[in-house]
Amino acid sequence: xxxxxxxxxxxxxxxxxxxxxxxxxxxxxxxxxxxxxxxxxxxxxxxxxxxxxxxxxxxxxxxxxxxxxxxxxxxxxxxxxxxxxxxxxxxxxxxxxxxxxxxxxxxxxxxxxxxxxxxxxxxxxxxxxxxxxxxxxxxxxxxxxxxxxxxxxxxxxxxxxxxxxxxxxxxxxxxxxxxxxxxxxxxxxxxxxxxxxxxxxxxxxxxxxxxxxxxxxxxxxxxxxxxxxxxxxxxxxxxxxxxxxxxxxxxxxxxxxxxxxxxxxxxxxxxxxxxxxxxxxxxxxxxxxxxxxxxxxxxxxxxxxxxxxxxxxxxxxxxxxxxxxxxxxxxxxxxxxxxxxxxxxxxxxxxxxxxxxxxxxxxxxxxxxxxxxxxxxxxxxxxxxxxxxxxxxxxxxxxxxxxxxxx
Amino acid sequence: xxxxxxxxxxxxxxxxxxxxxxxxxxxxxxxxxxxxxxxxxxxxxxxxxxxxxxxxxxxxxxxxxxxxxxxxxxxxxxxxxxxxxxxxxxxxxxxxxxxxxxxxxxxxxxxxxxxxxxxxxxxxxxxxxxxxxxxxxxxxxxxxxxxxxxxxxxxxxxxxxxxxxxxxxxxxxxxxxxxxxxxxxxxxxxxxxxxxxxxxxxxxxxxxxxxxxxxxxxxxxxxxxxxxxxxxxxxxxxxxxxxxxxxxxxxxxxxxxxxxxxxxxxxxxxxxxxxxxxxxxxxxxxxxxxxxxxxxxxxxxxxxxxxxxxxxxxxxxxxxxxxxxxxxxxxxxxxxxxxxxxxxxxxxxxxxxxxxxxxxxxxxxxxxxxxxxxxxxxxxxxxxxxxxxxxxxx
Numbered sequence: 001x002x003x004x005x006x007x008x009x010x011x012x013x014x015x016x017x018x019x020x021x022x023x024x025x026x027x028x029x030x031x032x033x034x035x036x037x038x039x040x041x042x043x044x045x046x047x048x049x050x051x052x053x054x055x056x057x058x059x060x061x062x063x064x065x066x067x068x069x070x071x072x073x074x075x076x077x078x079x080x081x082x083x084x085x086x087x088x089x090x091x092x093x094x095x096x097x098x099x100x101x102x103x104x105x106x107x108x109x110x111x112x113x114x115x116x117x118x119x120x121x122x123x124x125x126x127x128x129x130x131x132x133x134x135x136x137x138x139x140x141x142x143x144x145x146x147x148x149x150x151x152x153x154x155x156x157x158x159x160x161x162x163x164x165x166x167x168x169x170x171x172x173x174x175x176x177x178x179x180x181x182x183x184x185x186x187x188x189x190x191x192x193x194x195x196x197x198x199x200x201x202x203x204x205x206x207x208x209x210x211x212x213x214x215x216x217x218x219x220x221x222x223x224x225x226x227x228x229x230x231x232x233x234x235x236x237x238x239x240x241x242x243x244x245x246x247x248x249x250x251x252x253x254x255x256x257x258x259x260x261x262x263x264x265x266x267x268x269x270x271x272x273x274x275x276x277x278x279x280x281x282x283x284x285x286x287x288x289x290x291x292x293x294x295x296x297x298x299x300x301x302x303x304x305x306x307x308x309x310x311x312x313x314x315x316x317x318x319x320x321x322x323x324x325x326x327x328x329x330x331x332x333x334x335x336x337x338x339x340x341x342x343x344x345x346x347x348x349x350x351x352x353x354x355x356x357x358x359x360x361x362x363x364x365x366x367x368x369x370x371x372x373x374x375x376x377x378x379x380x381x382x383x384x385x386x387x388x389x390x391x392x393x394x395x396x397x398x399x400x401x402x403x404x405x406x407x
Numbered sequence: 408x409x410x411x412x413x414x415x416x417x418x419x420x421x422x423x424x425x426x427x428x429x430x431x432x433x434x435x436x437x438x439x440x441x442x443x444x445x446x447x448x449x450x451x452x453x454x455x456x457x458x459x460x461x462x463x464x465x466x467x468x469x470x471x472x473x474x475x476x477x478x479x480x481x482x483x484x485x486x487x488x489x490x491x492x493x494x495x496x497x498x499x500x501x502x503x504x505x506x507x508x509x510x511x512x513x514x515x516x517x518x519x520x521x522x523x524x525x526x527x528x529x530x531x532x533x534x535x536x537x538x539x540x541x542x543x544x545x546x547x548x549x550x551x552x553x554x555x556x557x558x559x560x561x562x563x564x565x566x567x568x569x570x571x572x573x574x575x576x577x578x579x580x581x582x583x584x585x586x587x588x589x590x591x592x593x594x595x596x597x598x599x600x601x602x603x604x605x606x607x608x609x610x611x612x613x614x615x616x617x618x619x620x621x622x623x624x625x626x627x628x629x630x631x632x633x634x635x636x637x638x639x640x641x642x643x644x645x646x647x648x649x650x651x652x653x654x655x656x657x658x659x660x661x662x663x664x665x666x667x668x669x670x671x672x673x674x675x676x677x678x679x680x681x682x683x684x685x686x687x688x689x690x691x692x693x694x695x696x697x698x699x700x701x702x703x704x705x706x707x708x709x710x711x712x713x714x715x716x717x718x719x720x721x722x723x724x725x726x727x728x729x730x731x732x733x734x735x736x737x738x739x740x741x742x743x744x745x746x747x748x749x750x751x752x753x754x755x756x757x758x759x760x761x762x763x764x765x766x767x768x769x770x771x772x773x774x775x776x777x778x779x780x781x782x783x784x785x786x787x788x789x790x791x792x793x794x795x796x797x798x799x800x801x
Binding site: 377399403406 | 646647648649684685687688735737738739741781782783
């Protein structure tokens with residue numbers, strides 16, 4: 001009896017430990033695009049750094065846009081449904097902002113003019129494939145509906161529609177993204193990969209596919225990512241395999257790679273990558289695609305729970321932000337850890353020669369660029385910092401930016 | 408702050424030959440009144456015992472045995488002592504008449520030193536009597552410095568100058584009865600004055616000490632310093648997360664009384680701190696208010712010898728200079744500052760304590776709307792404050 005109580009107690013502790021806001025690799029599977037956050041990315045959809053970032057601050061229910069050159073707030077936008085969580089996307093070229101919240105999406109153009117609810121969701125948008133350079137936005141909500149929007153360079157919605165997750169033939173959407181060729185690629189529940197004719201979907205309101213479904217031979221694909229610079233390739237992953245798909249030829253390139261251990265981290269920035277740990281060997285194994293092939297590197301002396309990662313093969317940089325000093329393979333699986341003792345480490349990716357190891361503020365949301373980090377502190381008054389990682393200078397800070405907006 | 412202090416320190420010390428400070432009495436009035444009462448009570452006690460051969464008035468005993476006031480009595484021989492006692496008994500009705508009648512003798516205060524001619528020389532005295540005008544002029548400063556029995560001595564001496572003994576006015580000069588020599592009269596008057604002064608210790612039930620009246624703070628004082636503590640509350644709750652509707656107030660005040668008119672100055676600090684935004688942010692606001700203005704004292708009760716008679720209202724109208732600071736804190740501090748001008752009206756009620764200390768309660772209505780830039784704190788409404796304080800007058 002006592003042993004049952006202990007087991008139940010241990011199980012409940014583990015469950016509660018996995019219920020926090022910290023990284024849980026299971027949160028990033030079965031999505032279209034990338035999980036939506038309340039802070040936009042510091043790179044455009046081509047992977048280049050940008051100098052503007054937008055954040056949603058729930059204290060004032062506004063979206064602030066920072067210019068990282070001087071840390072000034074370029075503008076601050078009131079949202080339609082204040083008081084609840086919002087997520088944001090931003091496009092520098094068009095200087096427009098997209099705001100997501102429960103049942104709701106709004107576009108704010110460069111002048112801050114809103115376009116509320118070009119499509120209406122029943123659920124909460126949880127992820128999006130956003131290719132502003134291609135004028136495409138595909139949104140996936142908590143009830144599995146898919147919103148498809150065509151957006152011009154200024155952020156005006158040209159066409160919009162919403163479809164369900166069932167593509168017929170006992171197939172539902174398992175994961176998806178927009179590839180570098182501008183096509184929506186979906187992994188379906190039967191292990192096949194399909195290409196979606198977005199124009200046709202928008203005009204007819206039903207799923208319209210182009211080409212023949214690609215039989216991957218994989219079961220239970222839960223992750224699909226574009227391969228940067230390869231308009232006809234995507235990478236897919238199951239819980240234990242990873243493969244590169246040629247969407248033009250309709251084939252799996254080579255043989256799917258069997259992952260060494262369990263997935264502890266997935267990321268689509270900038271070049272998609274996966275980290276695994278097998279609990280037997282030291283460190284973690286990094287999987288990525290290069291030259292149409294799934295490659296991997298074993299990182300033996302890694303430590304700390306991963307909170308952010310960034311692989312930029314064109315810049316030859318691999319960046320991790322970690323919290324704590326425990327080993328990756330265990331720490332990254334324990335959710336809800338306090339983001340303490342945070343470190344940013346950067347390697348030259350080609351030979352894993354370490355370039356940088358610096359402390360980063362605890363208790364902040366971070367956005368990574370190649371050589372800088374933007375940190376939004378958990379502070380009701382508003383507190384943001386921008387680290388130039390290689391200057392050695394203290395971070396440029398902006399304090400109290402919320403104050404003028406607190407009623 | 409420094410400005411108004413300088414202002415007060417440089418105010419002229421106004422010379423006055425006579426005092427009238429509203430209904431609350433003037434400087435020395437209470438002491439004079441108490442002295443007259445004690446003289447009256449002393450002579451009533453003398454009159455009551457004039458036929459008692461056992462009683463010897465012109466002798467010193469008890470409390471005053473070794474005091475200088477007894478000197479005129481110690482030097483008396485038996486004849487002089489006997490004569491002195493008889494003179495006291497004989498003069499008692501006249502002294503009682505002088506004391507009890509409102510117009511039998513007038514008293515005049517002076518701040519100038521009093522000098523009298525005495526055998527070809529002049530000498531300073533504390534009081535002088537003009538028999539023709541039936542007026543006693545008293546050096547106010549000296550009178551206030553004297554101990555109470557010394558006042559009785561002085562005033563009895565001077566009032567006896569207004570009486571006659573055996574058909575002759577009682578003077579300082581010349582022989583009187585067994586009191587020989589050029590200053591026989593003075594020796595007799597001093598002995599009689601000393602007798603009246605020391606009788607209080609002999610007959611404390613008949614001659615009151617009036618200690619509480621003498622110790623009670625008196626409103627005629629010119630300079631007043633005070634401090635009070637209370638609360639200041641906005642008349643309408645201001646909007647804004649960081650705005651406060653209630654402040655703790657502490658205040659320093661000073662005023663200069665010119666009769667019932669007052670020149671006033673003050674500094675008050677209104678302070679509040681609170682937690683907002685789920686307790687994450689601490690708000691601290693300090694409002695520093697510097698005031699100058701005018702006031703008027705109102706004495707609702709007549710008799711300055713009573714507690715209520717000394718109590719009074721002070722109605723003040725002030726110009727306020729407001730310097731307010733706001734600090735928001737969560738991991739770091741954000742500071743905001745603003746300045747403005749305004750005005751306030753206050754009504755205070757002063758109650759006398761002892762040794763020139765006063766207790767008072769007051770309310771103030773303040774009009775100085777202000778707001779801070781770059782933060783949503785806008786005080787458009789007025790402030791009502793109430794407080795309790797103590798004041799010292801000198």
